[in-house]
Amino acid sequence: MLAVGTSGSTGEPKTVLLSASALVASAELTHARLGGPGTWLLALPTTHIAGIQVLVRSIVAGTEPGVMDLAGGFRASGFAAAARSVLARPGRHYTALVPTQLSRLVATDGPGLAAARAFDGVLIGGAATPPSLLKRARDLGVRVVTTYGMSETSGGCVYDGLPLDGVHVRLVGGRIEIRGPVLALGYQGGERFGEWFRTGDLGRVRADGTLEVLGRADDVIISGGENIAPTLVERVLVAQRGVHEACAVGLPDPEWGQVVAAAVVPEDPEHLPDPEALRAAVGDSIGRFAIPKRVIFVSELPLRGPGKVDRRAVAGSFG
Known part of the structure; x- marks a missing residue:
């Protein structure tokens, strides 16, 4: 079992209890959606679920992840240097970023952008990604995959608006609820989750059937x-x-x-x-x-x- 803290962005931080089966299910379903296991570059802190899942996916894939040194902050040049050894290995290559990092990579036509283009999948999550940034990145050849999820769902469980296989999403009064093998057991010292997890987010279904996240209900x-x-x-x-x-x-x-x-x-x-x-x-x-x-x-x-x-x-x- 893994205990991971939430960001506390809308209240007091909580500690989420995740089973090994939920973490592994998330990793396997992610690989299935992306086209198969591969080598990952860790460019996020492992104090949060997004960074932790890069390590879990690497364990499940049987590959050793590359690790970017974030001590001096995220820089395109540092990303390019860390990606070099990852991209030199055979097979597929992935990384996970937040929108701010993606924005810095596509800001200039340099080694950071060239490295981002070389990945088979660049997961973007942690915050809402501006459509203009997504369009720019994709127009530049970056294979961006937007993700929606949280610590309570072992990280991202909706990719490009579509739930991973075995994950189900519904809207109840505009509120997003999630069911599936990626759900956490509950909160440490508190609530245990049932079949459906009621998120704090509002959403709507687009005309093409994909989920659009509108932000926190509290906001x-x-x-x-x-x-x-x-x-x-x-x-x-x-x-x-x-x-x-x-x-x-x-x-x-x-x-x-x-x-x-x-x-x-x-x-x-x-x-x-x-x-x-x-x-x-x-x-x-x-x-x-x-x-x-x-x-x-x-x-x-x-x-x-x-x-x-x-x-x-x-x-x-x-x-």
Whole structure:
């Protein structure tokens, strides 16, 4: 049995109890979806489930993973150096990253991007990946596979919107629930899971039958009686020229209950996007009720856990 902590991004961190059978099932189902076992590059910390699963998959595959030194942070040059020995081995090659890491690899046409292109599968998870980043990476030849999951599901269990074989997903009141062999036993000293695990995430099914994750239910902004998913606001913002990243949060308001506010990371700090143009884009795409009442520009978004934005810290930055 493995005890692994959650990131605590929406409350107090918990310790999840994972059986060996759940971890192995996740690894085997991942390999089946990707096209077979292979050699993995570990580019994530092993204090989180995404990094742990790279090691489990390597054990199941009978291969020795490459390990990237993250002591000085993630850099494209370091990724390329660590990938060299992995890619030199026969067979298939995989790695797992968070969106911020992928963004740095595709930022310039250098050895980091060349290495990313050489992998048979690059799993992206841990946080919502902007569609613009996915398109750019795929247009550049990176075989990106988006993943959705959490510690409670032994990591990613929905790939590119489709559950792994044997994993079932349903929506109950808009909330995502998951069933399958990858589920944890429960929380240490607390709740034990039943047949279905009720996540804290909201989702919807696209026209093509794939799952679209809309973000945490706790993060929904209620303004003037309208429910606003921050993820949808963020997708509009990052699609605008000059925007690198964005985070939308709800701020208390005596008249509306909450109002939408957005922290934006510009691509070029010397040439900031027009806040009014950003607001207009949100209004045109979603509706006037979702327009951010406040927009601030920041150098980076605070993180909590691997690639996850700390929304509480973002809200606090508005004063």
